[in-house]
Amino acid sequence: xxxxxxxxxxxxxxxxxxxxxxxxxxxxxxxxxxxxxxxxxxxxxxxxxxxxxxxxxxxxxxxxxxxxxxxxxxxxxxxxxxxxxxxxxxxxxxxxxxxxxxxxxxxxxxxxxxxxxxxxxxxxxxxxxxxxxxxxxxxxxxxxxxxxxxxxxxxxxxxxxxxxxxxxxxxxxxxxxxxxxxxxxxxxxxxxxxxxxxxxxxxxxxxxxxxxxxxxxxxxxxxxxxxxxxxxxxxxxxxxxxxxxxxxxxxxxxxxxxxxxxxxxxxxxxxxxxxxxxxxxxxxxxxxxxxxxxxxxxxxxxxxxxxxxxxxxxxxxxxxxxxxxxx
Ligand code: UT7
Numbered sequence: 001x002x003x004x005x006x007x008x009x010x011x012x013x014x015x016x017x018x019x020x021x022x023x024x025x026x027x028x029x030x031x032x033x034x035x036x037x038x039x040x041x042x043x044x045x046x047x048x049x050x051x052x053x054x055x056x057x058x059x060x061x062x063x064x065x066x067x068x069x070x071x072x073x074x075x076x077x078x079x080x081x082x083x084x085x086x087x088x089x090x091x092x093x094x095x096x097x098x099x100x101x102x103x104x105x106x107x108x109x110x111x112x113x114x115x116x117x118x119x120x121x122x123x124x125x126x127x128x129x130x131x132x133x134x135x136x137x138x139x140x141x142x143x144x145x146x147x148x149x150x151x152x153x154x155x156x157x158x159x160x161x162x163x164x165x166x167x168x169x170x171x172x173x174x175x176x177x178x179x180x181x182x183x184x185x186x187x188x189x190x191x192x193x194x195x196x197x198x199x200x201x202x203x204x205x206x207x208x209x210x211x212x213x214x215x216x217x218x219x220x221x222x223x224x225x226x227x228x229x230x231x232x233x234x235x236x237x238x239x240x241x242x243x244x245x246x247x248x249x250x251x252x253x254x255x256x257x258x259x260x261x262x263x264x265x266x267x268x269x270x271x272x273x274x275x276x277x278x279x280x281x282x283x284x285x286x287x288x289x290x291x292x293x294x295x296x297x298x299x300x301x302x303x304x305x306x307x308x309x310x311x312x313x314x315x316x317x318x319x320x321x322x323x324x325x326x327x
Contacts, residue, residue: 005128006171010295011063012164013056015045028153040258044160044283047143052086054095056163057141068167072100076133078107081116081140081287114315116287122180124168139165142286149214160283164291175326179240188318191218229320230264241324250303254313255279255289
């Protein structure tokens with residue numbers, strides 16, 4: 001018999017430092033009006049120099065475990081979805097395992113960029129469904145400000161830092177993670193990538209001089225892909241869950257650009273008041289954006305037990321994913 005997995009608790013954590021559009025005007029040739037109309041972003045949170053990804057992953061996890069009523073020693077597996085791990089190795093999941101005291105947990109990192117939370121939830125759900133693990137801690141965390149080139153105005157204004165987490169475990173009745181849609185198109189890798197720092201181009205004086213250790217993005221190509229991927233992935237996941245679009249209570253999209261979210265929403269014919277938005281205050285916080293937005297929706301009472309919530313996102317890879325959940 002397959003066990004149904006559900007989200008038992010969520011948590012999030014953000015840096016306290018706020019980087020406003022006015023701050024960015026002092027750093028690159030940009031202005032508040034351009035940023036707000038083209039992206040919807042007013043400010044974003046940026047890690048302090050001594051803060052790394054696990055410094056946000058740990059408090060986000062502790063909040064998720066407290067909401068779920070699950071102790072660290074009960075966690076069987078920790079997944080950290082990130083493209084900005086504390087170090088290349090050991091994994092950030094191992095750092096978190098040690099810091100929260102999850103002494104019985106296996107731990108690994110997962111690389112699916114901004115789709116990482118959805119990939120992580122899907123892996124967790126599968127482990128719970130087979131009975132191999134009871135409680136899986138899924139963390140989506142990035143400190144993207146470490147790989148953003150603050151001399152490149154086309155990317156400097158977009159990104160922020162943060163972490164979101166969920167405890168996934170067995171549930172009863174009709175609630176739970178009902179369906180997933182995950183996808184990838186590696187031929188689009190060139191549209192959003194970091195050239196240096198891996199085995200293809202190890203960090204060197206030359207790579208640093210050429211700014212190759214920073215994120216590079218073809219904005220318009222990513223934009224076109226994003227709108228299509230968000231709408232079609234939402235469609236697929238509803239079909240798999242046997243739900244109609246009218247049954248969606250809350251949509252939590254990846255917070256990359258208000259125009260992408262709006263275009264996908266219109267294409268999908270969903271009311272504005274069903275869409276959770278955090279982009280104005282956090283920008284695009286990479287893997288953590290959906291996880292943080294879901295946590296805020298749950299804690300504010302906007303997403304309640306029994307609600308059908310659709311999570312949908314896209315990111316580097318290129319990757320995309322959606323999940324239909326009954327809370
Ligand atoms: O999770 C990661 C996924 N990433 C994304 O989802 C990004 C998807 N793409 C986007 O969100 C948008 O393409 C951007 C926000 C990145 C750019 O918006 P756009 O409407 O596609 O602008 P554009 O690239 O076509 O540039 C329009 C103009 C250009 O000037 P010219 O050539 O028309 O004179 C740019 O140089 O805007 C200029 N520009 C800026 N101006 C002021 C680009 N960045 C800025 C800036 N401030 N920060």
